[in-house]
Amino acid sequence: MTAVLVLEDGRVFHGIPYGAEGETFGEMVFNTGMTGYQETLTDPSYHRQIVAMTAPHIGNTGVNDEDPESSRVWVAGYVVREPARVSSSWRADRSLDDYLKGQGVVGIAIAGTRALTRHLRERGAMRAGVFSGAALAPVEELLERVRRSPAMEGADLAEAVSTAEPYVVPAIGAKRFTVAAVDLGIKSMTPHRMAERGCEVHVLPASSTAADILALNPDGVFFSNGPGDPATADGPVEALRGVLAAGVPFFGICFGNQIFGRALGLGTYKLRYGHRGVNQPVQDRRTGKVEISAHNHGFAVQAPLEGRFDTPYGPAEVSHVNLNDDCVEGLRLVDRPAFSVQYHPEAAAGPHDSAGLFDQFCALMKGSKGA
Numbered sequence: 452m453t454a455v456l457v458l459e460d461g462r463v464f465h466g467i468p469y470g471a472e473g474e475t476f477g478e479m480v481f482n483t484g485m486t487g488y489q490e491t492l493t494d495p496s497y498h499r500q501i502v503a504m505t506a507p508h509i510g511n512t513g514v515n516d517e518d519p520e521s522s523r524v525w526v527a528g529y530v531v532r533e534p535a536r537v538s539s540s541w542r543a544d545r546s547l548d549d550y551l552k553g554q555g556v557v558g559i560a561i562a563g564t565r566a567l568t569r570h571l572r573e574r575g576a577m578r579a580g581v582f583s584g585a586a587l588a589p590v591e592e593l594l595e596r597v598r599r600s601p602a603m604e605g606a607d608l609a610e611a612v613s614t615a616e617p618y619v620v621p622a623i624g625a626k627r628f629t630v631a632a633v634d635l636g637i638k639s640m641t642p643h644r645m646a647e648r649g650c651e652v653h654v655l656p657a658s659s660t661a662a663d664i665l666a667l668n669p670d671g672v673f674f675s676n677g678p679g680d681p682a683t684a685d686g687p688v689e690a691l692r693g694v695l696a697a698g699v700p701f702f703g704i705c706f707g708n709q710i711f712g713r714a715l716g717l718g719t720y721k722l723r724y725g726h727r728g729v730n731q732p733v734q735d736r737r738t739g740k741v742e743i744s745a746h747n748h749g750f751a752v753q754a755p756l757e758g759r760f761d762t763p764y765g766p767a768e769v770s771h772v773n774l775n776d777d778c779v780e781g782l783r784l785v786d787r788p789a790f791s792v793q794y795h796p797e798a799a800a801g802p803h804d805s806a807g808l809f810d811q812f813c814a815l816m817k818g819s820k821g822a
């Protein structure tokens with residue numbers, strides 16, 4: 452049994468099938484997390500991406516029914532070095548291999564995940580395909596198929612992963628706030644983290660307008676993470692502008708941070724290979740404190756790192772910066788209750804250094820209710 456991973460620039464890795472057999476296409480990216488493969492697989496932000504894990508053993512603790520971040524696997528394909536032969540955890544309900552097969556996710560085990568990662572680090576994320584079983588063909592032909600597949604730049608994907616209908620996540624304990632959360636690919640831990648803090652979270656489809664959002668008379672508005680190129684998200688940017696103009700407290704995560712940036716008049720750009728993992732050092736510019744944080748982004752906001760800049764909603768500033776590459780990791784309005792981060796305070800697999808950002812959102816809602 453063989454399988455092959457073909458990158459758009461002609462680099463080829465041979466291996467054995469893992470999960471389902473067949474063919475799949477997507478943007479080839481790598482994730483450096485040592486834990487949390489279930490959360491990675493089910494994160495809707497990975498829609499149309501083939502994810503390679505740099506941790507050499509994957510599947511060791513199997514798969515359980517509690518940890519998924521959504522109702523299905525979203526990665527387009529999965530690349531591992533050595534799949535676990537046994538699932539060793541009292542929480543495991545099935546093996547990762549069976550889970551991937553059951554969800555039709557085409558994967559491959561290759562010896563060279565390190566070589567693949569170094570290649571992507573030098574050349575950048577690029578289109579790729581994984582082929583096995585009946586899909587196998589001469590490499591030149593597979594390469595043609597990869598080169599015909601769509602690129603991530605310019606991809607508008609949020610509506611494909613968003614909820615079709617609004618739903619409510621009730622507050623845990625006494626209700627303190629009503630939050631309107633726009634689902635651009637939301638992970639289930641995000642409304643849960645807010646519900647734990649007394650928020651009743653109304654999750655709304657990605658196509659929601661400012662009028663739809665404000666009709667709930669929310670104490671705060673949240674825009675989630677999500678797949679695709681933020682430069683395409685004109686609808687959510689328009690909706691957020693309406694929310695900001697109304698002065699309702701706002702918090703955004705990841706795609707939400709990029710949309711906030713665009714709403715403020717900033718541009719976004721594609722990073723060479725992105726940040727995906729659970730060990731990224733981010734500095735809070737105001738306190739100097741460094742958080743180790745979970746990331747999954749291939750794009751970033753372009754903003755002046757020093758000082759304040761003008762926006763239609765008053766002065767704004769970069770609140771957080773990545774210490775590895777100086778990339779913008781957070782934005783805030785200086786005089787209005789609105790902020791966002793490019794990383795993941797909800798981080799179900801950890802780390803939890805930035806969980807306090809949800810408390811900051813609650814404090815803004817409390818302040819504005821009292822005002």
Ligand SMILES: NC(=O)CC[C@H](N)C(=O)O
Pocket residue numbers: 496675676677678679680681704705706707747748749750751
């Ligand atoms: N996790 C996210 O929200 C990712 C946002 C965007 N799709 C990016 O890759 O940068």
